[in-house]
Amino acid sequence: MGRKPATLKDVAALANVSRATAARALNNYGYVGDETAQKVQAAAEKLGYRGNRLAQALRNGQLPIVGCILGDIQNPFFARIAHDIEVVARQSGYNLVIGSSEEELDQEMSLLASLQALSIRGFIVAPTSADKNVHLQGLITDNIPLVLIDRVAKGIECDSVVVDNEGGAHKAVRYLIGMGHRRIGLLQDDMRIFTSRERMSGYRAALAAGNISLDERLVAVSQSTVEHAVDATIRLFSQKTPPTALFTVDSLMTQGALLAFRSMGISIPHHVSLIGFDDFNLATFTDPQITVVSQPVSEIGRAAAQLLFDRLSGKSHPLRKIRFETKLIIRGSVSHCSAA
Amino acid sequence: MGRKPATLKDVAALANVSRATAARALNNYGYVGDETAQKVQAAAEKLGYRGNRLAQALRNGQLPIVGCILGDIQNPFFARIAHDIEVVARQSGYNLVIGSSEEELDQEMSLLASLQALSIRGFIVAPTSADKNVHLQGLITDNIPLVLIDRVAKGIECDSVVVDNEGGAHKAVRYLIGMGHRRIGLLQDDMRIFTSRERMSGYRAALAAGNISLDERLVAVSQSTVEHAVDATIRLFSQKTPPTALFTVDSLMTQGALLAFRSMGISIPHHVSLIGFDDFNLATFTDPQITVVSQPVSEIGRAAAQLLFDRLSGKSHPLRKIRFETKLIIRGSVSHCSAA
DNA sequence: AATGTGTGTGAGATCGATCTCACACAGTCT
């Protein structure tokens, strides 16, 4: 059939009024006679009229869509955040466009540009790079609401929601040191990424506090996927004198480490102790259960969305930078270091 | 500063030509003098001109966005699919709007309506209900490209990508029967959902083929979250004569079952055998590793996106209904039934 | 009677890109 959706003109025609009057009746503003208003309502009803958001957006310069650029939707951490943002967005009558930067700066930039070309005003971004951020700076100077999530970027003054990465990492490593470990490995993500830097610095600080000097050979850089983490773990533990404990900076990498240990016949916690940053569903299914630094994942997306919609609704708050605390959840993957 | 993005008019003014000529130069169509074209290009460059997609969309009736309505992005199955769709979309210059129906028909319908109001033409939907689908029928009659994914809907004639749910479930249950099990539990999702029905029917068929009559008390209905599945499993196994084996219809529910068994002190595979539909990352981390029916997850999203973009590009294919096979991956969570 | 205020309505401009149409000029053909 291909019947076109009804336009305001159609409604106006059916109600025998002008477009202007129809618009007034439907959006109730200005003066409209009661009787006229009823006629218009009836006509709209009958035609199943739904305003064309595109046309509305063209006039007022803004689409009821928020853009969300995350590292990777497949990471349960980001999936949860995306879900929570969508819930809040829906309540405000917004839809959510999701883009995955795949931790590539180029992709992040082109994604952002294409969303801006859509007149989307309102972004939640987990920036790939802590330094290179002209594109984000552009949003700020254009006065487009932006909330940074999970990561902040140097020199970008805007609302943000992060967790205490450094503190979390510090707690984990301090705990390992307390259990007698001195050769503590770090499986980390690309150093361009803010969280990776912060967790690294927590690791360093804890080592320093324990009078342990940093051994570069115990630090492996991977990407945040199970597969990459498996390889990196195997490299790390194929050395002559491997670490006695490992700290992994995100849950996918923790899972990769688990897989690697299994394939290498390394048993937790007897041969190696393990702590991962970010809790995950199956951390309690494994034997032993995995000790982790947990973040309040369920709060992050909601908080970020709240900040964004507060901005979008025009309230002019001062900048708000939310930082959540992390919690060390002790389970069974860490034991006292036997090999001194 | 708030500098507005440059418009075609600005470019035209800078190049000293009319808007029409500028448009011709930038989109190269019609006649344009070489020299004029260069001037326009230069002006566009200088102003950093990017066409306003909204205005373009208003004219040609279609936004470069595809809508994607899935059950739940937090389910790794859907997260993977969303990711793959986004990759294909990006290649075609499209962005992806993701909506989560949360398995509520109302939400699915209102989400769809709001995306249609945005002039989005092109949807990938995992319909909540196998029966109620006027909204989908509406897309069809309006000739809006639609691809159903993971699930089909009665009477909706369009491209689709599903897996052989019935066959997969049949394989799993037949295997359990072959191992001597006769009291085989089913932990399933809401019966409105297509996959749930099909997997149920595979379960029935396999029982029938094994001359086992269906015992309603062995069938638990849950929702597709870890939490709900835990409860349902506990109920199922708190009966006087609980099942000796369990078949779960998706990976979150499999994880829920695992958690429930752990909390009840039920050991796999000694006390109970387990097979889950849909493989998951940690299925090989647990001890024992979990036997599953795997679907080619990495193919599904890509295939669906391909079908959609073929339609969007105007080629008029006949309907294409893709059905992928499933594979029974035997690991260690099933043992011979000791209790006859 | 003149002026003012509150109410109700429509014509037309606007947002930005695109497309149709008309027009103008060069060169070619009868």
Place this chain on the structure above:
DNA sequence: AGACTGTGTGAGATCGATCTCACACACATT
């Protein structure tokens, strides 16, 4: 010379909703 084709350009309409403005009428105030 007159008619025609090919090339190049601009004015204006269009998509749909909204908003400004002008106008019109009713009633109240001086």
